[in-house]
Ligand SMILES: Nc1ncnc2c1ncn2[C@@H]1O[C@H](COP(=O)(O)OP(=O)(O)OP(=O)(O)O)[C@@H](O)[C@H]1O
């Protein structure tokens with residue numbers, strides 16, 4: 001299963017609909033300080049179910065919604081979609097027949113989130129279940145945010161254990 | 169008042185007596201990962217009175233004493249000396265007449281530290297008093313350790329205040 | 337179950353030892369269980385760069401800690417490859433020789449793992465097969481911009 | 496005393512505003528007292544890079560936070576210059592354009608402040624008037640080695 005696309009709209013500094021196409025296994029995201037690179041990482045963590053505002057560098061969950069710039073007004077909604085190529089049928093039993101799997105999350109100013117699986121409304125649990133046991137679960141070792149690489153090995157022995165459970 | 173020399177012996181990875189001569193106002197310390205650059209920064213913090221082992225990346229205060237390598241045995245003592253050029257007489261009233269001021273700290277395996285001021289034994293307080301009000305006090309903004317530059321502005325408002333008191 | 341976790345742990349330890357010594361060009365590392373009961377034990381990491389006696393994590397340098405953490409993440413990936421791996425400036429504390437070793441390891445793993453990485457380092461950018469440029473031409477709003485490797489490097493050199 | 500702290504604070508705020516906009520080529524920043532009583536008040540930092548509406552610290556990027564912190568430290572130095580300033584890889588999160596701005600600021604301040612800095616970045620090394628090389632030729636033990644700038648850069652390029 002390969003991640004093909006990341007679609008962002010109204011999410012943090014990506015106010016206009018933007019599609020990041022991932023065409024290789026070695027994709028580098030580059031650009032000056034403050035241009036929005038780590039916001040793309042936050043987008044991926046958010047759509048797979050991240051529920052802590054602090055982990056997303058915000059004070060509240062609605063901080064992920066574009067809150068304006070000198071030229072633009074804030075918007076009312078943020079949405080992120082990941083599109084996976086599942087032609088090898090690796091993902092969850094129920095979806096083994098789908099060649100493409102898309103997961104999407106939207107949030108509006110009232111703080112309510114809505115999840116979608118292949119365009120159909122679903123619960124957050126359906127998304128987190130999809131990734132259970134793939135290493136992308138809650139204590140995921142697959143995403144290393146900025147500045148925390150060394151903290152990974154400085155965490156307490158109990159915390160480290162959860163990474164092994166995730167990998168088991 | 170300029171820092172002219174840093175003398176290290178038995179301190180962390182600097183087992184042999186080493187003198188760092190500071191000949192300009194723009195001195196860069198360079199070298200591969202793990203070669204001992206940050207140990208020099210720890211040496212300066214330690215000799216001016218740092219008392220927290222954790223701040224010195226150790227579990228106990230005697231962790232600053234060279235504890236061996238594949239070719240060398242551990243040693244029993246660590247010592248750091250800073251030599252200042254005080255020809256402009258900027259440092260503390262009692263020492264205004266000295267052209268050179270040297271502060272030194274030694275520690276042995278029993279954990280006992282001994283401070284020296286111009287070669288004469290003194291108390292830790294004599295050293296910390298020397299730097300009082302110069303920005304090198306306990307909440308010093310003059311030394312930024314590795315990896316903590318952003319934490320400086322993330323500290324709580326009360327902690328930030330102590331930097332201003334130091335500068336006042 | 338207990339047997340499964342124990343087996344996972346042993347395998348992770350094997351991978352970690354191999355990857356650590358690739359990252360450091362030698363040295364030793366290991367993972368140890370802390371506590372009697374496997375199902376509630378913690379994990380302790382020992383890491384000893386080549387030539388050093390110390391194996392305690394807190395005495396490692398900034399760069400040595402980053403390399404050790406990367407070796408651990410990659411060991412977990414070899415055990416159970418997640419759909420993708422995202423690395424946000426993990427090469428920032430590394431000197432150029434270690435950035436080179438890191439890149440060679442990522443390249444080798446990219447045959448079975450999809451990497452998305454962020455970096456300001458030219459050596460790491462050159463490893464990429466695809467570059468995604470992000471810009472704030474319009475201040476405050478992010479947009480993608482197509483970028484090729486010469487352009488990215490030139491933009492850095494120019495400034 | 497209260498009046499002295501208030502005055503220090505006001506001056507620091509002035510310096511901080513100027514240095515912030517030098518570091519960011521624009522934008523606004525300020526320091527605010529939090530709480531009624533000056534002698535026990537906390538300090539809140541507002542930092543707004545050019546073109547952005549947000550001025551809260553937690554929403555800044557990694558590089559923006561480092562630049563803001565450096566501007567604050569230098570503001571305190573302008574208020575009360577300590578005998579020296581030691582910077583350990585503060586340039587690691589910065590892109591090359593910001594490393595350039597950082598170096599120009601350090602150079603300007605070096606007429607009255609003694610800097611000792613550690614870096615793996617060639618641009619920052621080139622700013623130095625004196626290079627101190629550290630090596631572990633004998634594994635596990637540190638020794639100084641004389642290094643000139645061409646050598647330091649070449650050693651980096653080679654690897
Ligand atoms: N909800 C939001 N609305 C508008 N802008 C936002 C929002 N959340 C964050 N931002 C902006 O996004 C910028 C940070 O982007 P990001 O952290 O992705 O930068 P980066 O490219 O990773 O930079 P660096 O190289 O310094 O790490 C900040 O300047 C911040 O103001």
Ligand SMILES: Nc1ncnc2c1ncn2[C@@H]1O[C@H](COP(=O)(O)OP(=O)(O)OP(=O)(O)O)[C@@H](O)[C@H]1O
Pocket residue numbers: 179180181199200201202203204205206207208231232233234235236314385388390395396397398399400429635
């Ligand atoms: N008491 C000690 N005895 C012997 N070696 C020590 C002692 N304390 C620390 N060390 C060694 O010093 C090394 C760390 O040095 P330091 O942190 O100065 O590296 P550095 O040059 O700053 O590297 P980086 O570029 O990765 O930050 C470690 O490998 C550690 O084992």
Ligand SMILES: [Mg+2]
Pocket residue numbers: 037038146556557558
């Ligand atoms: Mg970032």
Ligand SMILES: [Mg+2]
Pocket residue numbers: 205206207314397398399583
């Ligand atoms: Mg270091």
